Amino acid sequence: MPTKTFFNLPGEKRQNLIDAALREFSRASLADASIANIIKDACIPRGSFYQYFEDKADLFFYILEEHSARNREQMMSLAIKHQGDLFTSSAEFFESSLHRFIHDEQGANREFARNIFLNMNYKIEYKLILDVKNPTTRERIREFYRNYMGVIDTSGLNIHSEEELLHLIKILRAILIQNFIQFFAGEADEQEVLHNFRLELELLKRGLYTSRSHET
Amino acid sequence: MPTKTFFNLPGEKRQNLIDAALREFSRASLADASIANIIKDACIPRGSFYQYFEDKADLFFYILEEHSARNREQMMSLAIKHQGDLFTSSAEFFESSLHRFIHDEQGANREFARNIFLNMNYKIEYKLILDVKNPTTRERIREFYRNYMGVIDTSGLNIHSEEELLHLIKILRAILIQNFIQFFAGEADEQEVLHNFRLELELLKRGLYTSRSHET
DNA sequence: AATTATATGTGACACGGTGTCATGTGTCAA
DNA sequence: TTGACACATGACACCGTGTCACATATAATT
Numbered sequence: 001m002p003t004k005t006f007f008n009l010p011g012e013k014r015q016n017l018i019d020a021a022l023r024e025f026s027r028a029s030l031a032d033a034s035i036a037n038i039i040k041d042a043c044i045p046r047g048s049f050y051q052y053f054e055d056k057a058d059l060f061f062y063i064l065e066e067h068s069a070r071n072r073e074q075m076m077s078l079a080i081k082h083q084g085d086l087f088t089s090s091a092e093f094f095e096s097s098l099h100r101f102i103h104d105e106q107g108a109n110r111e112f113a114r115n116i117f118l119n120m121n122y123k124i125e126y127k128l129i130l131d132v133k134n135p136t137t138r139e140r141i142r143e144f145y146r147n148y149m150g151v152i153d154t155s156g157l158n159i160h161s162e163e164e165l166l167h168l169i170k171i172l173r174a175i176l177i178q179n180f181i182q183f184f185a186g187e188a189d190e191q192e193v194l195h196n197f198r199l200e201l202e203l204l205k206r207g208l209y210t211s212r213s214h215e216t
Numbered sequence: 217m218p219t220k221t222f223f224n225l226p227g228e229k230r231q232n233l234i235d236a237a238l239r240e241f242s243r244a245s246l247a248d249a250s251i252a253n254i255i256k257d258a259c260i261p262r263g264s265f266y267q268y269f270e271d272k273a274d275l276f277f278y279i280l281e282e283h284s285a286r287n288r289e290q291m292m293s294l295a296i297k298h299q300g301d302l303f304t305s306s307a308e309f310f311e312s313s314l315h316r317f318i319h320d321e322q323g324a325n326r327e328f329a330r331n332i333f334l335n336m337n338y339k340i341e342y343k344l345i346l347d348v349k350n351p352t353t354r355e356r357i358r359e360f361y362r363n364y365m366g367v368i369d370t371s372g373l374n375i376h377s378e379e380e381l382l383h384l385i386k387i388l389r390a391i392l393i394q395n396f397i398q399f400f401a402g403e404a405d406e407q408e409v410l411h412n413f414r415l416e417l418e419l420l421k422r423g424l425y426t427s428r429s430h431e432t
Numbered sequence: 433a434a435t436t437a438t439a440t441g442t443g444a445c446a447c448g449g450t451g452t453c454a455t456g457t458g459t460c461a462a
Numbered sequence: 463t464t465g466a467c468a469c470a471t472g473a474c475a476c477c478g479t480g481t482c483a484c485a486t487a488t489a490a491t492t
Contacts, residue, residue, distance in 0.1 A: 031247045034477090034478060047480095118338045121335045184338075199379070203387065205425040207425075221469065250449060252450085
């Protein structure tokens with residue numbers, strides 16, 4: 001987490017630093033980004049940077065969590081909008097995110113997202129979901145999950161417990177992320193990736209076994 | 217890819233270098249590993265390293281591809297063993313891999329795998345699957361997929377095209393990887409992660425929608 | 433006003449890792 | 463003997479990081 005000092009900074013200076021960081025993290029992945037570039041861009045001395053952040057990752061994950069919080073909010077409001085329909089709201093989330101990336105003229109958000117998804121790993125993914133280090137963020141996300149699962153309408157779903165719902169959400173998330181990755185990797189364009197995602201949702205809904213004898 | 221020079225090396229020297237690299241990549245992720253450590257361990261001068269490899273990543277992905285090839289072979293032989301049953305063979309693949317990691321006394325393979333999975337990203341995942349840079353490896357993997365899909369018995373599966381089978385495999389892969397990650401992240405122990413994986417397979421098989429009216 | 437405490441700013445520097453390059457060595461063929 | 467080629471080597475320039483001693487500002491205390 002950024003230090004108290006960072007939050008005491010005048011708003012403009014703070015925003016200026018964040019903007020510079022966003023530009024750098026749009027240009028390069030966390031691993032390839034350099035503090036040197038950020039402080040040059042933001043015109044702050046090296047020593048100051050370390051007064052605000054532990055290191056590069058500290059700043060990165062702070063920015064990432066801000067974006068993630070907005071995404072969680074959107075997921076929640078879509079779930080509510082669609083009366084708790086998990087599949088429909090997930091699909092709209094995917095579509096609208098994709099649409100936002102594609103029509104991002106400046107390209108800053110898109111490039112940032114590209115670097116996130118193409119370098120997505122456990123630490124990043126679970127920062128999007130469950131921050132391991134920061135207890136406050138962790139609790140925030142836990143709460144989101146509780147609320148989110150409360151909003152989901154399970155009456156149309158073929159699941160029989162909270163546990164199964166959690167696993168379904170886990171599967172959906174994995175598919176969602178995979179498709180974002182394929183989009184950013186250039187493996188599929190907007191139309192293809194939308195088609196793929198929808199197809200995969202249909203497979204999930206439909207079920208993959210014809211012989212139903214295995215059901216318990 | 218390693219250079220011709222590397223492959224011309226006497227076998228022992230080559231293996232020695234690979235061993236040292238494996239130790240380093242077991243200790244640290246690709247990003248955190250250092251060439252300095254590898255050459256110190258392998259007792260070769262710095263210049264020689266660059267005679268064999270373009271950089272750290274070149275060596276890393278070479279080693280990774282060797283491991284991946286073995287995994288693909290195992291997936292294939294399990295698919296054959298189970299008469300093309302995609303779910304059963306995937307489950308056995310997961311179980312046996314997990315078992316191997318847990319009973320890896322030396323721990324070298326486990327730690328290497330841990331670094332792979334916890335730092336899994338697009339580039340690594342698709343090296344496990346589809347090498348973007350190297351045409352030879354790419355073709356090798358393409359061929360694997362063709363063969364693998366040929367072996368899968370679709371008669372018990374509720375899918376209606378090659379495309380759907382490909383997507384199903386894609387979903388299964390995502391779930392497989394997610395569970396490995398959760399295991400290595402310590403979020404679940406062997407029993408839990410096995411339980412989770414099996415449950416998720418059941419959800420897939422069963423299908424998630426009760427109202428079947430949406431089926432086309 | 434003088435003093436002390438506390439918070440913040442600053443950039444030179446030591447450290448460690450990377451990739452290169454000039455030079456050295458070995459081998460084989462003409 | 464000479465030249466051509468493949469390979470070996472480690473010193474070195476370069477770059478980014480994180481730290482630290484010192485500077486400055488602001489508020490609180492005497």
